[in-house]
Amino acid sequence: MSASQNLKLSLVPENGRRNQRELLDHFATELDPPITVKEAAKFLGVSPQTVYLWVERKQIPHLRVMGRNIRFLKPDLEPFRASFRQEMVNV
Numbered sequence: 001m002s003a004s005q006n007l008k009l010s011l012v013p014e015n016g017r018r019n020q021r022e023l024l025d026h027f028a029t030e031l032d033p034p035i036t037v038k039e040a041a042k043f044l045g046v047s048p049q050t051v052y053l054w055v056e057r058k059q060i061p062h063l064r065v066m067g068r069n070i071r072f073l074k075p076d077l078e079p080f081r082a083s084f085r086q087e088m089v090n091v
Contacts (some may be wrong), residue, residue: 026064035074037052042070043077043081060072060077061076061077061080
């Protein structure tokens with residue numbers, strides 16, 4: 001089994017919204033690999049500390065890889081980013 005197959009099988013959804021079969025289907029159809037907290041923070045335009053806070057509060061869709069490592073799927077972050085930006089405009 002290759003390292004990429006190993007990664008796919010070890011992803012566990014933290015927020016319970018996706019089961020493992022859906023994750024495998026996602027990776028089979030999407031070319032975007034999971035991104036790190038730092039990459040997610042840059043994508044969302046916030047600090048990594050803010051991303052960790054959102055993860056702790058379960059406000060952002062995320063995955064746990066091998067127990068402690070947090071990863072994000074860009075397709076899951078896009079609607080979150082859109083709603084986040086809309087809230088900022090309304091403030």
